Amino acid sequence: MNQNIVKTKLSILIVLYKRHYKDSAAITTLLNNVDCFQGKGVAVEFFVWNNTPECSPELIKDSLTWLVGENNGLSEIYNAVADKAFAGGATHFMISDDDTDYSSHNYVDAVVSALEFEAASPADTYGVMLPKIYSGEMLVSPGERLWFLGRLSSAVNAGVNSSINKLAINSGVIFRKSCYEKMSPLFDERLKFYATDTAFFVRYESFYSHFYVLDTALQHDLSEHTSDSPDRAIFRFQEMIRGFRVIFERKSFLFRGMMETYLAVSALRKSMSYRDMGFLSSYFSSFKE
Template sequence: MTQNIVKTKLSILIVLYKRHYENSAAVTTLLENFDYFQGKGVEVEYFVWNNTPECSPCLVRDGLTWLEGSNNGLSEIYNTVADKAFAGGATHFMISDDDTDYSSQNYVDAIASALEFEGTSPADTFGVILPKIYSGERLVSPGERFWFLGRLSSAVDAGLNSSVNKLAINSGVIFRKTCYEKMSPLFDERLKFYVTDTAFFVRYESYYSHFYVLDTALQHDLSEHTSDSPERAIFRFQEMIRGFRVVFERKGFLFRWVMEAYLAVSALRKSISYKHSGFLRSYFSSFKE
């Protein structure tokens, strides 16, 4: 059992966006865990993709590869670095936003426990390991899916969980090499910034019956989404429209009809809430794309 842990190589990707690396909770807390990972027999390497080079200088450190782009789509970034990581001998690959906090005292211990469990379970039982993520006191991941809508769960048990009609946010998800080999490319590059996680987990449930939830709680700030400018909110809505249509393109007529009705009503409600007609214009113009 211990031998399985010793052979583990975890590659961690942090996507930096409009932030100096010194102000990234993910960069600082994950780097602080380097020695602890090593002490648990987990070889760890870091990739930082700076998606806005004008906002941060390069971070030079042993075991860290600094990559840069100019607002590249997240799906493209995840797939590109996953290929690099697994080609370089990784057994596991983790992705993270720059504002997730990994300072939980038992975070590395929880990963070590998951790896021990992994060594005793069939390879096709689960393909990803993910943490419980909170925004303040509210559990935001993993959650439930009802048709095309995500819903929060009041609680999630650590360990194996059914993957059917479940969702999770991307940040903190750890992919096993077997998952990469089955599902590569992991992410649909038609999707750039939003709905990438929904697309992955909708597809994931057709490959794996379960995922593994770490016995740890992490903090991830979602407050920025509640204070969007109208322009930013319109962009997010446009991405949601495109994302839903890509993710659920193979569903039946009734499913897609209900989804389109939901999007139309959402466009109207958002136009009223923001006092901006851009949401309705975005919805109707999306049929011309």
């Protein structure tokens, strides 16, 4: 093992939402990997942010800090815990949803290999490392961005990849300390839940031209997003409108005009699909905010 990574301290944040910690795939599988990480010279500490305290009691473990909120925005949570982690001596900081599965047989080896590569690379080569994430058989992260729209990639190679016009899901992303120092605060706290990852990676590409893709594949269930109730779907659409306008606020008039056209058409289509005029109402009322 490359001795350069012996002093690595990886702080991991898992945001727990509407579930007991025993039912969290992320908590269960990451805790199972602690001994393997430590055996390879990587110290690991955990932060669990319980965003719905009524759904789970506290989990008491060594090197685990239990934090409690009341449905705080994700950007706020990520920034607050990143500050705690790096102030506490972390060299790397990882964020995760509670339902990402890290039981892949080579996950730890993939992270350690990336750390060994990093030790021999300039600090400004890239700022984050991220896994390939699948929902079933479909690769969902990292993906591509065309203007304001995300698109799936058919395949992604492990190793250093261009970050230009690329997107990724937040879950599983590992931030280097140099990235934190350069980009802090990492996330735009005007965004609460939707588009926090899009906002980060759009901004990220102005700081770093590349990111590192881990040579591992993780599972993350996106099925809940395809079975939203009308009220939940309207909420997500409202968040999407806000997200787009914040992320692309400095773009050209033409860009923003096309974006607004897309949002208006989406509102109409969703209203017809769900048979609920709440989508159109949300779009037009958003101009009053």
